[in-house]
Amino acid sequence: MALWLTLAILAGAIYLFVTEKVRMDVVALLVMTALLASGVVTVPEALSGFSSQATVMVGAMFVLSAALQRNGALVAIGELLSKIRWRWLFLLLMLVLVSCVSAFINNTATVAVFLPLVIAASTANRWAPSRFLIPLSYMSQAAGACTLIGTSTNLLVDAMARESAGIGFTLFEFAPLGIVFVGICMLYLMTVGRWLLPDRGIPGSDDTEHVGRYVAELLVPADSDAIDLRREQVVPATIDDVLVLEILRNGDPVHGEAAVVREGDRLLLRGEWRQIAAVRKARRLRFDHVSRDLDGDITAGRVQVEAMVSPGSHLIGHTLAGMRFGHMYRTRVHGIHRRLLDIRQPLDHVELSVGDVLLLDAPEKAIEDLRADKGMIVLGTHKEAKVDVFRALMSVLVMIATIGAVALGWLPIVVAALIGCGALLVFRLIDPDEAYRAIDWRVILLLAGIIPLGIALQKTGGAALAAEFMIDSLGGYGPLAALAAVYLMTAIATEFMSNNASAVLVVPIALAAAESLGVDPKPLLVAVAFAASTSFATPISYQTNTMVFTAGGYRFSDFVRIGLPLNVVFCTAAILLIPRFFPF
Template identity: 40%
Template sequence: MSGAAWTTLAIVFGAIVLFASEKVRIDLVALIVLVLLVVLGLVTPDEALAGFSNEATVTVAAMFALSLGIERSGALEPLGRLLARVRKPWLLTLALMLAIAPMGAFVKNIALVATFLPLALRVCARTKTPPGRVLLPMAYAAQMGGVCTLIGTSSNLLADSLAQKHGLPPFGVFEFTRMGALLALVGIVYLMIIGRWLLPRHIPAEVGSEAELGKYVTELRVREGSPLVGQTIAEATLGETYGVYPLELLRGEQHLWSPREQRVEPGDVLLVRGDWEKIEDLRTRAQLDIDPENRYGPEHGRTRVLVEAMVKPDTTIEHHSLGDVDVSREYDAIALAIRRRGEVLRESLKDVRLVGGDVLLLLVGEKSVAAVRSDERFVVLSERDDVRRTPRRAIAAIVIMAAVVALSGLHALPIPVAAIAGAVAMAIAGCYGTRDLYAGIDWKIIVLLAAILPLGTAIENSGLSKALVDGGMQLIGSHGPLGALLMVYLLTALLTELMGHNPSVVLMVGIAASVAHAVHADARPFVVAVAFAAATSFATPVGYPTNTMVYYAGGYRFTDFMKVGIPLIAMFCALSMFLIPTFWPFQP
């Protein structure tokens, strides 16, 4: 390989490591890659900036707006009320999958899971069903629905855009529907008959009902006259007496890391962990104050509500400290406590850096609960929005979305133009406010798409694509187009679990087209394999944001995803090897 190819390979490997480690935000990783490609002369400045005007990038931004209009207008509420009547766990699982999979073809799947997650948790609490029996199939169904149309997921749009750069005709809006619907049907049957036996049966729910708030870390300030004053932490036996466990003693700016032998003084702050009801009992009986409320709470006399809010994965507040997220100013709210799955936090609350899946316990002004629920950064788990949405707006959102799909499907308008027109129409119809629109678009995904696209150009220009294809063809030997198709599918699936679906599409579409040329076959079936393998990430909780959301809410272990997801990926792969050549022949 040439020096440029080796350099490009090093950048690709570095990007995979950074994406997989999740130590750096995905959009920042893409921008680092973009800068390196330009500085090292692997792409021209025009090629580097082309991603920001790419059709896929523009369309994904517009589809975020359309999904936001569906969600905010209340168009999904009637279905939610219907599902809330379900009593049997297995029937709830089936109903959620049958409802979410078709909607996932047109509505952003993260929005769908965020909408139905609180509903599923409430039904699980009412029927005493572990949420782990329900939430994972729901997340998988959202992905299975997204792959059914060209506009159902950003990776499909990206695959189509990159395929056109390689001279292929554009895919139709419903071109993936036949295969996607068949795979979704098989996937739902698998999850109901086999997958349900692989799901954990007796796991504690990390998120309960409104009356069953889980274990949190919070700060308690010692008052004058508290019975704890003068005792050591060990003598106070908080764990044995109250079921609340001290983690740290804060005295002014001092962090006393071994607090058991420290004698408690008035004004000390105890960092404690326990069930919220037990923390409240300790606070009352030991004459303590919840320090965040004491410091930042609004004046007394206002009606306030306890709200559990989960931080959505890949939002703007990830990796920011809790002190930087000013919920008190935005929502008349106080962050009382925080819970993180699988980790005991030992930092002062204001210094805790948030990650996706963290659950905040907020004390919210009653009038602000609706605003918290509409915040794209959170999923409210233990509170329900009582704000009445007008049926007119819900109907308008559904009609506009249907019009966008129809105009795109009939080729009356290009997909980006139809999507932008639909977003404008929803704004005029009042389906969301202007501020809602800009807050609702996941700009990290937009920047990721725009900045990572030039990497595909560099892979082609440097000769790395040809070198990788030559190596792959030696591995395949004489197994022909079907063997090559299997290689492309499996490699895409592996890369997706490591670095996410959009970057894997950027890396693989060019390689897939080159592999097709090497085996003297049409490139379209190979691009389809990339799109389907990238959009169905089932094996890890970090491969897709919907998986991450249910991972924390359902109390799963990492291996639970592998047990259920790997057989499903293998099944989809085997079916794809039959269906792809059937619907998109190797020799058209």
């Protein structure tokens, strides 16, 4: 009975993970609650995820990474990149720097730091950022697999293996194999990838004013030439690639015979920003001033800023009106760019999601406040961030000391990470409130809530059942076939659900398969970790892919064309190389 309950809960979790009808952290907590309420796991087992080494380590690494970001420790990298004048050398140097950083800092945080630097440096050299942002995401994923702390997936696999089988990994045990994968990724992106990467234009050039395509909301004043026109007549025939999505009257779409533009209506336009600006000028439309107090000092200079909603942002799930965004930041939102541009409601009623890019009209003095907000990543300004050299150096030293203490065997990894976080607070390199905000609590809850599912799969025999089926099908071909099956199973699942969720589902199966075959489970666990940490084929499979997808103006097909071959290369390399570094 317990087995069938566990399988039913597992099926429900997979459905919710794939469809994303409920947030992943909520799904994890629902799974934990269902397993506890049904009696499949005990209270200590259900709550074991909160005390897991993986959960504590991920939280600590968020704080350590945030201190480097906050104090500008990586700004010098942007300055170095901006001095490169050869595109191939720029790409190579960026890949090397990203691989060095991502091995020790959460890859989402790494991409958040590098994203504006790469955009600014490439634009300064008149190169399209789309030629570099997919390589930025892919390399951060590959390099993250090199160390135990490079990605939360490695920590999760290690924690589950220690709890279930009493085996684990050291800080640099993944490194020899990981460095080979980094080399493969770098070679691919420098050769084949270079020819496959699209050119989506240069922000600020004649071809495109801003990153990607936007939806803008414009007000129809009394003197507008759009009055009495139908929706399809609003865009002049001389202007291409702009579509009027809706005519909004009192906040509601107008259809049928009434769908004629009137004074006071608002128009939702979709297209390239330069073309939207041309329509605004031609039809004498204007942006609606939410409140006069947003103008502030009318003599102060104003700039347009592109800001991306970052992973874990406090803006996610909220509307601009609901949080009084304009009054909070003293800015006006002129447009929204997102993966799906089918917006049919006023912009201030749109729920924000990770990867959304807001085009803001803001006073110059607001830029630093926007940069300091961890919920947004400023993309579209060339004003350099201020760097406190002493604090930046101290943040780097704390990170080096933390890693060194673990590498030399002086302290367990969790102890060293917690001491490192304590040092940041003692030396005031990060404020307590900033430390709390730096932690992506959704990732913490996802880890803590989903770990009991792995315990339940082992406890009820569900993992053994899946392993038995796999061995019956492939057992005649030896452990290498089982390794290939585990890698493929994890890689495919990761394209459609969270990398941590797919790892939790496959780790128990890998452990059961190793036990049935009578081999060391480490090769199969490494296969799970590497497959779950490297997801290239879709822009929604990994947070770093989502971040660069919107910033680079990519299409979904770009990731399939560039990422799918790399997935195949990684899978082949894993099957051939994992047994050499981790013998059965």
